[in-house]
Amino acid sequence: MPRGSDSPDADAPPGASPDWAGDSDLWDVIVVGAGPAGSTAARTAALGGARVLLLDRARFPRYKTCGGGLLGESLALIPEAARATIESSVQETVFTDRFRRPFTLRRPAAYLAMVRRQEFDQALVDAAVEAGVHFVDGVAVRGIEETERMPAAAPDGLGGTAEPRCAAGSHPTVTVRTDRGSASARVLIGADGAGGRIGRYVGVDLGGIDLGLEDEVAMPSDDSGWRDRVFLDWGAAAGSYAWVFPKRDSLTVGVIQRKGSPDETRDYLAAWRSHLGLTDAATLHSSGHLTQWRTTASPLRRGQVIVAGESAGLLEPWTREGISFALRSGAWAGEAAAAATTRTGAGIGVATTLAAATTLADADADADADADAGAGAGADAGAATAHGTAASAALDTYVARVRAVLEPEQVVGDRILAAFERRRGLVHALLRTPAGARYFVRFCRGETTLARLAKHRVVMRVVRALS
Numbered sequence: 001m002p003r004g005s006d007s008p009d010a011d012a013p014p015g016a017s018p019d020w021a022g023d024s025d026l027w028d029v030i031v032v033g034a035g036p037a038g039s040t041a042a043r044t045a046a047l048g049g050a051r052v053l054l055l056d057r058a059r060f061p062r063y064k065t066c067g068g069g070l071l072g073e074s075l076a077l078i079p080e081a082a083r084a085t086i087e088s089s090v091q092e093t094v095f096t097d098r099f100r101r102p103f104t105l106r107r108p109a110a111y112l113a114m115v116r117r118q119e120f121d122q123a124l125v126d127a128a129v130e131a132g133v134h135f136v137d138g139v140a141v142r143g144i145e146e147t148e149r150m151p152a153a154a155p156d157g158l159g160g161t162a163e164p165r166c167a168a169g170s171h172p173t174v175t176v177r178t179d180r181g182s183a184s185a186r187v188l189i190g191a192d193g194a195g196g197r198i199g200r201y202v203g204v205d206l207g208g209i210d211l212g213l214e215d216e217v218a219m220p221s222d223d224s225g226w227r228d229r230v231f232l233d234w235g236a237a238a239g240s241y242a243w244v245f246p247k248r249d250s251l252t253v254g255v256i257q258r259k260g261s262p263d264e265t266r267d268y269l270a271a272w273r274s275h276l277g278l279t280d281a282a283t284l285h286s287s288g289h290l291t292q293w294r295t296t297a298s299p300l301r302r303g304q305v306i307v308a309g310e311s312a313g314l315l316e317p318w319t320r321e322g323i324s325f326a327l328r329s330g331a332w333a334g335e336a337a338a339a340a341t342t343r344t345g346a347g348i349g350v351a352t353t354l355a356a357a358t359t360l361a362d363a364d365a366d367a368d369a370d371a372d373a374g375a376g377a378g379a380d381a382g383a384a385t386a387h388g389t390a391a392s393a394a395l396d397t398y399v400a401r402v403r404a405v406l407e408p409e410q411v412v413g414d415r416i417l418a419a420f421e422r423r424r425g426l427v428h429a430l431l432r433t434p435a436g437a438r439y440f441v442r443f444c445r446g447e448t449t450l451a452r453l454a455k456h457r458v459v460m461r462v463v464r465a466l467s
Protein backbone atom coordinates (compact mmCIF):
# COMPACT_ATOMS: atom_id res chain seq x y z
CA MET A 1 0.00 0.00 0.00
CA PRO A 2 1.43 3.41 -0.90
CA ARG A 3 2.59 5.78 1.82
CA GLY A 4 -0.24 7.82 3.31
CA SER A 5 -2.97 5.51 2.12
CA ASP A 6 -5.41 3.55 4.19
CA SER A 7 -8.01 0.87 3.67
CA PRO A 8 -10.69 -0.62 5.93
CA ASP A 9 -8.79 -3.83 6.65
CA ALA A 10 -5.72 -1.96 7.79
CA ASP A 11 -7.40 -0.61 10.87
CA ALA A 12 -7.13 -1.53 14.49
CA PRO A 13 -9.88 -2.71 16.84
CA PRO A 14 -13.40 -3.03 15.48
CA GLY A 15 -15.49 -0.06 16.52
CA ALA A 16 -12.48 2.23 17.04
CA SER A 17 -12.36 5.43 14.99
CA PRO A 18 -9.82 5.27 12.18
CA ASP A 19 -6.86 7.65 12.61
CA TRP A 20 -8.10 10.06 9.93
CA ALA A 21 -11.51 10.55 11.58
CA GLY A 22 -12.71 12.10 14.81
CA ASP A 23 -13.53 15.51 16.20
CA SER A 24 -10.14 16.34 17.67
CA ASP A 25 -8.32 16.79 14.36
CA LEU A 26 -9.09 19.31 11.68
CA TRP A 27 -7.92 18.74 8.11
CA ASP A 28 -7.25 21.73 5.92
CA VAL A 29 -8.99 20.08 2.99
CA ILE A 30 -11.13 16.96 2.54
CA VAL A 31 -11.67 15.77 -1.02
CA VAL A 32 -14.57 13.39 -1.71
CA GLY A 33 -13.98 11.17 -4.76
CA ALA A 34 -10.63 10.02 -6.17
CA GLY A 35 -11.30 10.20 -9.92
CA PRO A 36 -9.17 12.56 -12.04
CA ALA A 37 -10.84 15.65 -10.51
CA GLY A 38 -10.46 14.54 -6.88
CA SER A 39 -6.94 13.15 -6.99
CA THR A 40 -5.72 16.19 -8.94
CA ALA A 41 -7.43 18.55 -6.49
CA ALA A 42 -5.92 16.68 -3.54
CA ARG A 43 -2.41 16.61 -5.04
CA THR A 44 -2.51 20.30 -5.94
CA ALA A 45 -3.79 21.30 -2.49
CA ALA A 46 -1.07 19.23 -0.80
CA LEU A 47 1.61 20.77 -3.01
CA GLY A 48 0.24 24.14 -1.91
CA GLY A 49 0.94 23.25 1.71
CA ALA A 50 -2.46 21.96 2.86
CA ARG A 51 -3.08 18.85 5.00
CA VAL A 52 -5.36 16.84 2.76
CA LEU A 53 -7.63 13.81 3.28
CA LEU A 54 -8.85 12.09 0.08
CA LEU A 55 -11.80 9.68 0.42
CA ASP A 56 -13.34 7.29 -2.11
CA ARG A 57 -16.10 4.78 -1.59
CA ALA A 58 -14.55 2.27 -4.04
CA ARG A 59 -11.56 0.06 -3.33
CA PHE A 60 -8.69 1.07 -5.61
CA PRO A 61 -7.74 0.32 -8.29
CA ARG A 62 -11.40 0.48 -9.32
CA TYR A 63 -13.10 -0.05 -12.66
CA LYS A 64 -14.65 3.07 -14.21
CA THR A 65 -17.00 3.00 -17.19
CA CYS A 66 -15.18 5.30 -19.60
CA GLY A 67 -13.69 5.20 -23.09
CA GLY A 68 -10.41 6.40 -21.62
CA GLY A 69 -9.76 8.77 -24.55
CA LEU A 70 -7.31 11.51 -23.54
CA LEU A 71 -7.06 14.81 -25.40
CA GLY A 72 -3.75 16.67 -25.69
CA GLU A 73 -5.22 19.13 -23.19
CA SER A 74 -5.24 16.33 -20.58
CA LEU A 75 -1.78 15.00 -21.47
CA ALA A 76 -0.30 18.38 -20.67
CA LEU A 77 -1.76 18.29 -17.14
CA ILE A 78 -0.93 14.83 -15.84
CA PRO A 79 2.18 13.59 -14.02
CA GLU A 80 4.63 11.34 -15.86
CA ALA A 81 3.43 8.22 -14.00
CA ALA A 82 -0.11 8.74 -15.34
CA ARG A 83 1.25 9.33 -18.85
CA ALA A 84 3.01 5.97 -18.55
CA THR A 85 -0.39 4.25 -18.40
CA ILE A 86 -1.20 5.17 -22.02
CA GLU A 87 -1.89 1.90 -23.85
CA SER A 88 -2.59 3.09 -27.36
CA SER A 89 -1.94 6.17 -29.51
CA VAL A 90 -4.46 6.75 -32.27
CA GLN A 91 -3.52 7.86 -35.78
CA GLU A 92 -6.73 6.93 -37.55
CA THR A 93 -10.49 7.43 -37.06
CA VAL A 94 -13.17 5.70 -39.11
CA PHE A 95 -16.42 7.73 -39.10
CA THR A 96 -19.85 6.38 -40.01
CA ASP A 97 -23.35 7.85 -39.95
CA ARG A 98 -25.81 5.21 -38.71
CA PHE A 99 -23.30 2.56 -39.87
CA ARG A 100 -23.20 4.05 -43.40
CA ARG A 101 -21.14 6.57 -45.41
CA PRO A 102 -17.76 5.54 -43.93
CA PHE A 103 -14.67 7.67 -44.30
CA THR A 104 -11.25 7.53 -42.66
CA LEU A 105 -9.22 10.36 -41.18
CA ARG A 106 -5.56 9.35 -40.96
CA ARG A 107 -2.52 11.33 -39.87
CA PRO A 108 1.15 10.25 -39.83
CA ALA A 109 1.44 11.20 -36.14
CA ALA A 110 -0.84 10.11 -33.29
CA TYR A 111 -3.54 12.57 -32.21
CA LEU A 112 -5.42 10.79 -29.41
CA ALA A 113 -4.22 8.71 -26.44
CA MET A 114 -6.04 5.81 -24.77
CA VAL A 115 -5.85 4.68 -21.15
CA ARG A 116 -7.66 2.15 -18.99
CA ARG A 117 -9.17 4.12 -16.18
CA GLN A 118 -8.27 1.70 -13.39
CA GLU A 119 -4.53 2.18 -14.08
CA PHE A 120 -4.79 5.87 -14.99
CA ASP A 121 -6.80 6.81 -11.89
CA GLN A 122 -4.54 4.72 -9.63
CA ALA A 123 -1.48 6.55 -11.00
CA LEU A 124 -3.12 9.90 -10.23
CA VAL A 125 -3.96 8.74 -6.70
CA ASP A 126 -0.37 7.52 -6.21
CA ALA A 127 0.90 10.94 -7.31
CA ALA A 128 -1.42 12.58 -4.76
CA VAL A 129 -0.14 10.28 -1.99
CA GLU A 130 3.41 11.04 -3.09
CA ALA A 131 2.61 14.74 -2.61
CA GLY A 132 1.56 14.03 1.00
CA VAL A 133 -2.18 13.38 0.66
CA HIS A 134 -3.74 10.88 3.10
CA PHE A 135 -5.84 8.58 0.90
CA VAL A 136 -8.54 6.29 2.28
CA ASP A 137 -10.48 4.04 -0.09
CA GLY A 138 -13.53 1.90 0.66
CA VAL A 139 -15.17 4.77 2.60
CA ALA A 140 -18.51 6.18 1.43
CA VAL A 141 -19.45 9.73 2.40
CA ARG A 142 -23.08 9.70 3.54
CA GLY A 143 -23.63 13.34 4.41
CA ILE A 144 -21.99 16.69 5.10
CA GLU A 145 -22.64 19.52 7.48
CA GLU A 146 -21.21 23.02 7.77
CA THR A 147 -20.73 24.47 11.25
CA GLU A 148 -18.79 27.19 13.04
CA ARG A 149 -15.90 25.66 15.00
CA MET A 150 -14.62 27.27 18.19
CA PRO A 151 -10.95 27.36 19.20
CA ALA A 152 -9.43 24.58 21.37
CA ALA A 153 -10.79 25.76 24.72
CA ALA A 154 -14.39 25.81 23.56
CA PRO A 155 -16.45 24.66 26.53
CA ASP A 156 -19.55 23.63 24.65
CA GLY A 157 -18.34 20.32 23.31
CA LEU A 158 -18.41 21.54 19.73
CA GLY A 159 -15.08 19.85 19.28
CA GLY A 160 -12.37 22.53 19.23
CA THR A 161 -9.29 21.88 17.16
CA ALA A 162 -6.17 20.49 18.79
CA GLU A 163 -4.18 23.20 17.03
CA PRO A 164 -6.59 26.00 16.29
CA ARG A 165 -5.42 28.02 13.32
CA CYS A 166 -7.58 31.04 14.17
CA ALA A 167 -6.32 32.58 17.39
CA ALA A 168 -9.62 34.24 18.15
CA GLY A 169 -13.19 33.72 17.05
CA SER A 170 -14.72 30.77 15.33
CA HIS A 171 -14.23 29.68 11.76
CA PRO A 172 -16.40 27.71 9.38
CA THR A 173 -15.83 23.98 9.23
CA VAL A 174 -17.23 21.19 7.08
CA THR A 175 -17.85 17.77 8.60
CA VAL A 176 -18.30 14.67 6.43
CA ARG A 177 -20.20 11.72 7.81
CA THR A 178 -18.95 8.39 6.42
CA ASP A 179 -19.71 4.74 7.03
CA ARG A 180 -16.50 4.64 9.15
CA GLY A 181 -16.78 7.80 11.24
CA SER A 182 -16.72 11.56 10.71
CA ALA A 183 -13.95 13.94 9.70
CA SER A 184 -13.80 17.73 9.52
CA ALA A 185 -11.95 20.27 7.41
CA ARG A 186 -11.83 23.95 6.64
CA VAL A 187 -12.68 23.33 2.98
CA LEU A 188 -14.39 20.42 1.26
CA ILE A 189 -13.92 19.64 -2.42
CA GLY A 190 -16.72 17.55 -3.90
CA ALA A 191 -15.36 15.39 -6.75
CA ASP A 192 -17.76 12.47 -6.42
CA GLY A 193 -18.75 12.35 -10.08
CA ALA A 194 -22.11 12.17 -11.85
CA GLY A 195 -25.04 11.87 -9.45
CA GLY A 196 -22.76 12.61 -6.47
CA ARG A 197 -24.01 13.81 -3.08
CA ILE A 198 -21.79 16.86 -2.90
CA GLY A 199 -23.08 18.23 -6.18
CA ARG A 200 -26.61 17.88 -4.81
CA TYR A 201 -25.57 19.66 -1.59
CA VAL A 202 -24.17 22.58 -3.58
CA GLY A 203 -27.31 22.65 -5.76
CA VAL A 204 -25.70 21.86 -9.12
CA ASP A 205 -28.30 22.43 -11.82
CA LEU A 206 -28.07 20.05 -14.77
CA GLY A 207 -28.54 20.90 -18.44
CA GLY A 208 -28.47 17.26 -19.55
CA ILE A 209 -27.94 13.68 -18.41
CA ASP A 210 -26.83 10.81 -20.66
CA LEU A 211 -26.55 7.09 -20.21
CA GLY A 212 -23.32 5.50 -21.45
CA LEU A 213 -23.06 1.73 -21.94
CA GLU A 214 -19.80 -0.06 -22.58
CA ASP A 215 -18.49 -3.54 -23.28
CA GLU A 216 -14.82 -4.25 -22.79
CA VAL A 217 -14.06 -7.00 -25.32
CA ALA A 218 -10.92 -9.05 -25.85
CA MET A 219 -8.77 -7.85 -28.76
CA PRO A 220 -9.70 -10.11 -31.70
CA SER A 221 -6.89 -12.54 -32.52
CA ASP A 222 -6.61 -11.05 -35.99
CA ASP A 223 -5.95 -7.60 -34.55
CA SER A 224 -4.52 -5.86 -37.60
CA GLY A 225 -7.54 -3.61 -38.14
CA TRP A 226 -8.09 -2.58 -34.54
CA ARG A 227 -4.89 -1.28 -33.03
CA ASP A 228 -4.29 2.48 -32.88
CA ARG A 229 -7.56 3.07 -34.71
CA VAL A 230 -10.80 4.57 -33.39
CA PHE A 231 -14.28 3.94 -34.83
CA LEU A 232 -17.05 6.54 -34.34
CA ASP A 233 -20.68 6.24 -35.45
CA TRP A 234 -23.40 8.91 -35.21
CA GLY A 235 -26.57 7.17 -34.00
CA ALA A 236 -30.22 7.50 -35.01
CA ALA A 237 -31.37 8.85 -31.62
CA ALA A 238 -30.78 12.59 -31.25
CA GLY A 239 -27.27 13.33 -29.95
CA SER A 240 -26.26 9.68 -29.65
CA TYR A 241 -23.01 8.18 -30.85
CA ALA A 242 -20.97 4.99 -30.60
CA TRP A 243 -17.24 4.27 -30.40
CA VAL A 244 -14.51 1.68 -30.35
CA PHE A 245 -11.45 2.79 -28.41
CA PRO A 246 -8.45 0.43 -28.63
CA LYS A 247 -6.38 -0.59 -25.61
CA ARG A 248 -3.35 -2.90 -25.41
CA ASP A 249 -5.26 -6.19 -25.17
CA SER A 250 -8.88 -5.12 -25.44
CA LEU A 251 -11.34 -2.84 -27.19
CA THR A 252 -13.77 -0.53 -25.39
CA VAL A 253 -17.01 -0.66 -27.38
CA GLY A 254 -19.56 1.87 -26.19
CA VAL A 255 -22.60 4.01 -26.94
CA ILE A 256 -24.06 7.11 -25.33
CA GLN A 257 -27.44 8.79 -25.61
CA ARG A 258 -29.88 10.82 -23.56
CA LYS A 259 -30.95 9.09 -20.37
CA GLY A 260 -34.48 7.69 -20.49
CA SER A 261 -34.49 5.03 -23.23
CA PRO A 262 -32.29 2.27 -21.78
CA ASP A 263 -33.65 -0.45 -24.10
CA GLU A 264 -32.91 1.68 -27.15
CA THR A 265 -29.41 2.41 -25.83
CA ARG A 266 -28.80 -1.33 -25.27
CA ASP A 267 -30.08 -2.13 -28.77
CA TYR A 268 -27.74 0.46 -30.26
CA LEU A 269 -24.77 -1.18 -28.48
CA ALA A 270 -25.79 -4.66 -29.72
CA ALA A 271 -26.27 -3.37 -33.29
CA TRP A 272 -22.89 -1.58 -33.14
CA ARG A 273 -21.10 -4.76 -32.06
CA SER A 274 -22.87 -6.69 -34.78
CA HIS A 275 -21.97 -4.10 -37.42
CA LEU A 276 -18.31 -4.35 -36.39
CA GLY A 277 -18.32 -8.15 -36.36
CA LEU A 278 -17.69 -8.13 -32.60
CA THR A 279 -20.85 -9.90 -31.42
CA ASP A 280 -18.94 -13.06 -30.59
CA ALA A 281 -15.80 -11.40 -29.20
CA ALA A 282 -15.27 -12.36 -25.54
CA THR A 283 -16.83 -9.73 -23.28
CA LEU A 284 -14.48 -8.99 -20.37
CA HIS A 285 -16.63 -6.36 -18.66
CA SER A 286 -20.07 -4.81 -19.27
CA SER A 287 -21.14 -1.66 -17.46
CA GLY A 288 -23.08 1.56 -17.64
CA HIS A 289 -22.71 5.01 -16.14
CA LEU A 290 -24.42 8.39 -16.33
CA THR A 291 -22.73 11.56 -17.55
CA GLN A 292 -24.04 15.01 -16.75
CA TRP A 293 -23.41 18.64 -17.59
CA ARG A 294 -24.38 21.82 -15.83
CA THR A 295 -26.38 24.85 -16.90
CA THR A 296 -24.43 28.09 -17.01
CA ALA A 297 -26.32 29.41 -13.97
CA SER A 298 -25.39 26.39 -11.87
CA PRO A 299 -23.47 27.09 -8.64
CA LEU A 300 -19.94 25.77 -8.04
CA ARG A 301 -19.67 26.74 -4.38
CA ARG A 302 -21.76 26.69 -1.23
CA GLY A 303 -20.05 28.08 1.86
CA GLN A 304 -16.80 26.18 2.39
CA VAL A 305 -17.72 23.53 -0.20
CA ILE A 306 -16.64 23.70 -3.85
CA VAL A 307 -17.36 21.11 -6.55
CA ALA A 308 -15.08 19.98 -9.37
CA GLY A 309 -15.24 17.59 -12.33
CA GLU A 310 -18.48 15.86 -13.13
CA SER A 311 -19.82 16.41 -9.63
CA ALA A 312 -20.08 20.04 -10.80
CA GLY A 313 -21.44 18.96 -14.20
CA LEU A 314 -18.18 19.96 -15.88
CA LEU A 315 -18.21 18.00 -19.13
CA GLU A 316 -18.32 18.93 -22.81
CA PRO A 317 -21.93 18.22 -23.86
CA TRP A 318 -21.29 17.16 -27.48
CA THR A 319 -18.35 14.75 -27.23
CA ARG A 320 -19.02 14.04 -23.51
CA GLU A 321 -15.30 14.51 -22.98
CA GLY A 322 -14.92 14.93 -19.22
CA ILE A 323 -11.36 14.04 -18.25
CA SER A 324 -9.77 17.35 -19.28
CA PHE A 325 -12.58 19.18 -17.46
CA ALA A 326 -11.97 17.05 -14.36
CA LEU A 327 -8.19 17.62 -14.44
CA ARG A 328 -8.43 21.36 -15.01
CA SER A 329 -11.18 22.06 -12.49
CA GLY A 330 -9.51 19.70 -10.00
CA ALA A 331 -6.20 21.55 -10.22
CA TRP A 332 -7.90 24.93 -9.77
CA ALA A 333 -10.03 23.67 -6.87
CA GLY A 334 -6.90 22.31 -5.15
CA GLU A 335 -5.04 25.61 -5.62
CA ALA A 336 -7.99 27.60 -4.29
CA ALA A 337 -8.42 25.29 -1.29
CA ALA A 338 -4.72 25.56 -0.42
CA ALA A 339 -4.91 29.33 -0.74
CA ALA A 340 -7.98 29.38 1.51
CA THR A 341 -6.46 27.23 4.24
CA THR A 342 -2.74 27.98 4.37
CA ARG A 343 -0.59 31.06 4.34
CA THR A 344 1.84 29.53 1.85
CA GLY A 345 -1.01 28.29 -0.31
CA ALA A 346 -2.27 31.84 -0.66
CA GLY A 347 0.77 32.62 -2.77
CA ILE A 348 0.82 29.63 -5.09
CA GLY A 349 -0.76 31.10 -8.10
CA VAL A 350 -4.40 30.55 -8.83
CA ALA A 351 -5.27 33.93 -7.49
CA THR A 352 -2.64 35.88 -9.31
CA THR A 353 -4.48 36.17 -12.59
CA LEU A 354 -7.85 37.04 -11.20
CA ALA A 355 -9.34 40.12 -9.70
CA ALA A 356 -10.03 38.44 -6.37
CA ALA A 357 -6.29 37.91 -5.96
CA THR A 358 -5.82 41.46 -4.82
CA THR A 359 -8.30 41.02 -2.03
CA LEU A 360 -6.68 37.73 -1.06
CA ALA A 361 -3.11 39.05 -1.03
CA ASP A 362 -4.04 42.24 0.78
CA ALA A 363 -6.06 40.48 3.43
CA ASP A 364 -3.35 37.90 4.05
CA ALA A 365 -0.71 40.59 4.28
CA ASP A 366 -2.86 42.29 6.92
CA ALA A 367 -3.23 39.04 8.81
CA ASP A 368 0.52 38.36 8.71
CA ALA A 369 1.36 41.87 9.85
CA ASP A 370 -1.03 41.55 12.79
CA ALA A 371 0.49 38.24 13.81
CA ASP A 372 4.08 39.57 13.57
CA ALA A 373 3.28 42.53 15.76
CA GLY A 374 2.07 40.17 18.50
CA ALA A 375 -1.17 42.07 18.66
CA GLY A 376 -3.74 41.34 21.37
CA ALA A 377 -7.03 39.54 21.19
CA GLY A 378 -8.72 42.35 19.27
CA ALA A 379 -6.04 42.33 16.59
CA ASP A 380 -6.17 38.54 16.46
CA ALA A 381 -9.88 38.68 15.88
CA GLY A 382 -9.24 41.22 13.12
CA ALA A 383 -6.63 38.93 11.58
CA ALA A 384 -9.03 36.02 11.79
CA THR A 385 -11.69 38.07 10.05
CA ALA A 386 -9.24 39.21 7.40
CA HIS A 387 -8.08 35.66 6.88
CA GLY A 388 -11.68 34.52 6.68
CA THR A 389 -12.32 37.10 3.97
CA ALA A 390 -9.18 36.04 2.16
CA ALA A 391 -10.17 32.39 2.40
CA SER A 392 -13.57 33.15 0.98
CA ALA A 393 -12.02 35.18 -1.83
CA ALA A 394 -9.68 32.28 -2.61
CA LEU A 395 -12.64 29.95 -3.08
CA ASP A 396 -14.30 32.55 -5.28
CA THR A 397 -11.24 32.54 -7.55
CA TYR A 398 -12.06 28.91 -8.29
CA VAL A 399 -15.58 29.81 -9.31
CA ALA A 400 -14.32 32.70 -11.45
CA ARG A 401 -11.75 30.50 -13.17
CA VAL A 402 -14.26 27.81 -14.12
CA ARG A 403 -16.66 30.47 -15.40
CA ALA A 404 -13.92 32.17 -17.44
CA VAL A 405 -12.35 29.09 -19.02
CA LEU A 406 -14.57 26.01 -18.90
CA GLU A 407 -18.01 27.58 -19.19
CA PRO A 408 -17.40 29.03 -22.69
CA GLU A 409 -16.29 25.58 -23.86
CA GLN A 410 -19.46 24.06 -22.46
CA VAL A 411 -21.64 26.72 -24.08
CA VAL A 412 -20.14 26.02 -27.52
CA GLY A 413 -20.36 22.26 -26.94
CA ASP A 414 -24.02 22.67 -26.09
CA ARG A 415 -24.67 24.62 -29.32
CA ILE A 416 -22.84 22.04 -31.42
CA LEU A 417 -24.84 19.29 -29.72
CA ALA A 418 -28.08 21.10 -30.66
CA ALA A 419 -26.87 21.38 -34.28
CA PHE A 420 -25.76 17.75 -34.25
CA GLU A 421 -29.15 16.61 -32.92
CA ARG A 422 -30.93 18.29 -35.83
CA ARG A 423 -28.40 17.92 -38.67
CA ARG A 424 -26.28 14.89 -37.83
CA GLY A 425 -25.65 14.13 -41.54
CA LEU A 426 -24.30 17.61 -42.16
CA VAL A 427 -21.90 17.38 -39.20
CA HIS A 428 -20.70 14.06 -40.68
CA ALA A 429 -20.16 15.76 -44.05
CA LEU A 430 -18.36 18.74 -42.47
CA LEU A 431 -15.90 16.43 -40.70
CA ARG A 432 -15.05 14.96 -44.09
CA THR A 433 -13.92 18.33 -45.45
CA PRO A 434 -10.20 19.24 -45.12
CA ALA A 435 -11.08 22.09 -42.71
CA GLY A 436 -13.34 19.84 -40.59
CA ALA A 437 -10.72 17.08 -40.43
CA ARG A 438 -8.00 19.58 -39.55
CA TYR A 439 -10.09 21.03 -36.76
CA PHE A 440 -10.96 17.58 -35.37
CA VAL A 441 -7.27 16.59 -35.20
CA ARG A 442 -6.21 19.92 -33.66
CA PHE A 443 -8.98 19.60 -31.08
CA CYS A 444 -7.86 16.05 -30.17
CA ARG A 445 -4.23 17.20 -29.88
CA GLY A 446 -5.23 20.05 -27.57
CA GLU A 447 -4.02 22.65 -30.09
CA THR A 448 -7.39 24.37 -30.04
CA THR A 449 -10.53 24.35 -27.91
CA LEU A 450 -14.23 24.79 -28.53
CA ALA A 451 -14.00 28.19 -26.82
CA ARG A 452 -11.52 29.31 -29.47
CA LEU A 453 -13.88 27.98 -32.14
CA ALA A 454 -16.54 30.26 -30.67
CA LYS A 455 -14.45 33.24 -31.74
CA HIS A 456 -14.66 32.10 -35.37
CA ARG A 457 -17.67 34.15 -36.51
CA VAL A 458 -18.48 32.26 -39.72
CA VAL A 459 -18.33 28.86 -38.03
CA MET A 460 -20.53 30.03 -35.17
CA ARG A 461 -23.05 31.56 -37.59
CA VAL A 462 -23.33 28.15 -39.28
CA VAL A 463 -23.64 26.35 -35.93
CA ARG A 464 -26.35 28.79 -34.76
CA ALA A 465 -28.27 28.41 -38.00
CA LEU A 466 -28.17 24.63 -37.73
CA SER A 467 -29.19 24.55 -34.09
Ligand SMILES: Cc1cc2nc3c(=O)[nH]c(=O)nc-3n(C[C@H](O)[C@H](O)[C@H](O)COP(=O)(O)OP(=O)(O)OC[C@H]3O[C@@H](n4cnc5c(N)ncnc54)[C@H](O)[C@@H]3O)c2cc1C
Pocket residue numbers: 032033034035036037038055056057058064065066067068069070139140141142191192193194196197211212213214254255256288289290291308309310311315320321322323324326
Ligand atom coordinates in the same frame (compact mmCIF):
# COMPACT_ATOMS: atom_id res chain seq x y z
C1 LIG B 1 -19.52 5.54 -21.08
C2 LIG B 1 -18.65 6.74 -20.83
C3 LIG B 1 -17.53 6.96 -21.62
C4 LIG B 1 -16.73 8.08 -21.38
N1 LIG B 1 -15.60 8.25 -22.16
C5 LIG B 1 -14.80 9.31 -21.95
C6 LIG B 1 -13.60 9.48 -22.69
O1 LIG B 1 -13.23 8.64 -23.52
N2 LIG B 1 -12.86 10.58 -22.45
C7 LIG B 1 -13.22 11.52 -21.54
O2 LIG B 1 -12.51 12.53 -21.38
N3 LIG B 1 -14.34 11.37 -20.78
C8 LIG B 1 -15.13 10.29 -20.96
N4 LIG B 1 -16.23 10.11 -20.16
C9 LIG B 1 -16.49 11.07 -19.08
C10 LIG B 1 -15.53 10.80 -17.93
O3 LIG B 1 -15.54 9.43 -17.57
C11 LIG B 1 -15.91 11.63 -16.69
O4 LIG B 1 -16.21 12.94 -17.08
C12 LIG B 1 -14.77 11.66 -15.68
O5 LIG B 1 -14.53 10.37 -15.14
C13 LIG B 1 -15.11 12.61 -14.52
O6 LIG B 1 -14.09 12.55 -13.56
P1 LIG B 1 -14.40 12.90 -12.04
O7 LIG B 1 -13.11 12.80 -11.32
O8 LIG B 1 -15.16 14.16 -11.98
O9 LIG B 1 -15.41 11.78 -11.53
P2 LIG B 1 -15.27 10.16 -11.52
O10 LIG B 1 -14.15 9.73 -12.41
O11 LIG B 1 -16.63 9.68 -11.80
O12 LIG B 1 -14.85 9.88 -10.03
C14 LIG B 1 -15.74 10.07 -8.97
C15 LIG B 1 -15.27 9.23 -7.79
O13 LIG B 1 -16.08 9.56 -6.65
C16 LIG B 1 -16.31 8.39 -5.90
N5 LIG B 1 -17.53 8.60 -5.11
C17 LIG B 1 -18.79 8.78 -5.55
N6 LIG B 1 -19.64 8.96 -4.52
C18 LIG B 1 -18.89 8.89 -3.39
C19 LIG B 1 -19.19 8.99 -2.01
N7 LIG B 1 -20.44 9.20 -1.57
N8 LIG B 1 -18.19 8.87 -1.11
C20 LIG B 1 -16.91 8.66 -1.52
N9 LIG B 1 -16.58 8.55 -2.84
C21 LIG B 1 -17.54 8.67 -3.75
C22 LIG B 1 -16.45 7.30 -6.95
O14 LIG B 1 -16.18 6.01 -6.42
C23 LIG B 1 -15.41 7.74 -8.00
O15 LIG B 1 -14.16 7.10 -7.80
C24 LIG B 1 -17.06 9.00 -20.36
C25 LIG B 1 -18.17 8.77 -19.56
C26 LIG B 1 -18.96 7.65 -19.77
C27 LIG B 1 -20.15 7.39 -18.89
